[in-house]
Amino acid sequence: MENNSIFIEKLRSSGLRPTKQRIKICKLLFDRKKTFHFTINDLSKILKNEISKKISLATIYNTVHSFKKKGYLKEISVNKDKSYFDTNTSNHHHFLDINTNELIDLKNEDVHNIKIKKRIPGKKINSIEVLVKIENSN
Amino acid sequence: MENNSIFIEKLRSSGLRPTKQRIKICKLLFDRKKTFHFTINDLSKILKNEISKKISLATIYNTVHSFKKKGYLKEISVNKDKSYFDTNTSNHHHFLDINTNELIDLKNEDVHNIKIKKRIPGKKINSIEVLVKIENSN
DNA sequence: TTCTAATTTATAATGATTCTAAAGTAGTGT
DNA sequence: ACACTACTTTAGAATCATTATAAATTAGAA
Structure with a gap:
């Protein structure tokens, strides 16, 4: 629970309630040294493997979009059928x-x-x- | 029917039968001075207005994709929900x-x-x- | 004209994303 | 601790663009 406090603060400060799901996704996305490029599909697969209680696909979409809106993620479209998010x-x-x-x-x-x-x-x-x-x- | 001969030749030379639909789309796309940027949706709207007998949406997709495959069109993706074709x-x-x-x-x-x-x-x-x-x- | 393969067509199927509305949860005030 | 309200999550339905299907049509060759 230690490292989470950073993410809890980050979420709170941007008006997002620090829910279990958001904290988990924060850790997965932002607790790394190198930047991370992913599709929603990638993220949903990783979460499916890493986590005990499943996070609904709708929540993954919601979370990624609110993170994008808050400026924590950038969206990059390199071709029609692949849209990446970039940390x-x-x-x-x-x-x-x-x-x-x-x-x-x-x-x-x-x-x-x-x-x-x-x-x-x-x-x-x-x-x-x-x-x-x-x-x-x- | 005069100008069409160029397009008929172009189509034939790349192994595409010069059908009414393809010739019409050729004229619309390639009979211009400036380059033309369009989405499938744009193209389908223009065709709907300009033409007496409707061209099926499936044909528009097929034609644009075969033109792309033959190198007559380039696809450009600038954001997730807009994919343009470029003449x-x-x-x-x-x-x-x-x-x-x-x-x-x-x-x-x-x-x-x-x-x-x-x-x-x-x-x-x-x-x-x-x-x-x-x-x-x- | 006749034949065959290519093409067009309407419609169905797909798949990613968004919507919906019901259930659950966080944060506030008591 | 409790209750309240707004926010969030969720499963599943709805939507939208694109692709697949399979029957009807057409182009080109014989």
Whole structure:
């Protein structure tokens, strides 16, 4: 119960009640060193294995969406049928391994300054996202 | 029937029978100067308006997918619930207007050379895609 | 014209996500 | 500790886009 207090505080501070389900999902998502990329399906499978009492699929959806809304998760869509969530919410880019469908973080600093020469009148740039598709070099 | 011959040839040369439906869709998609970004839903609406005899939704899906497979269309996913097809199949980037959800082409030349400083062992780069999200500058 | 394989079509099936409304729970005040 | 209320969870139903099915139609070749 020790480590949970961090997550309980995190949840409370953003107006989310620290329920058993949310704390469990917090631990699973945020108690790691490396960033974690997952689909709802991934998450639901992990929870099914790791946990004694099942968390309803609806709750998993609800929780992930509220975490996203609170800014704890970022959603990344790399292709139509795979939408990933990313525990790294900072500004950054991605590798997508087209052989394995794995998503790998690419730090902002690892992409040499991107300059966009074209401008759209009346519009300003909100963000620039780079997706580097990689494949086996065999 | 004049202009159709180009499309009939295009279809034949890639092993697709030039049916009324395919020719109509070809004309709609490829008989333009600017590149065209559309969803299946967009396309189906346009066809519904422009055409006397309805083209079945299944046919629209089939046709777009075979055009994609033949390399006449490129699929771009900018967010989970919107997958666009692009008649510009060359290597290029995009603006996404987050106010209107409109997709705008961004030529390769309009993005200053992108250098990726990180490499993944055993993998080579397949493509680099930049998505520039823009919004009203008001 | 006739034949065959490709294509179109309406409809059913699928699968992911969202909705619903009933049951359970957290936090507050007593 | 108890009661109350709003929030949360839950199972299952509803929805929506997409894909599959299988019968009818059509293109191209003989």
